[in-house]
Amino acid sequence: MSKLIDLQTQIAHLQKQAEEIRGKEFEATVTEIRQKMQAFGITIKDLQATKVKSKAGRKPKVAAADKPAKVKKVTAAVAAKYRGPNGETWSGRGLTPKWLSSLIAQGNTKEQYLIPA
Structure with missing residues (x-):
């Protein structure tokens, strides 16, 4: 067999293994997230909130859409010298x-x- 075919076979085998591992870890991850949500009292509504509460008294970052637009100074044209x-x-x-x-x-x-x- 050629090296290319060997590599393609290995790639297909590794991708299959990756999907199997992902499937196994997916359920464990979802379970872990649910446990943490219950422990901290987090709801789906909390996850869908647009602003995140600040940490340790810090102000939350302001989204670009919330900032006022900067006004560009209008300067008069200067005559050619x-x-x-x-x-x-x-x-x-x-x-x-x-x-x-x-x-x-x-x-x-x-x-x-x-x-x-």
């Missing part, structure tokens, strides 16, 4: 744009591209 040879503009705020950086690297100055007020 610099204009490049191909019509590019820059307000002078933030990082220097690539088009201006490359012009400065070629020996030009920022002041050459200032837009007259």
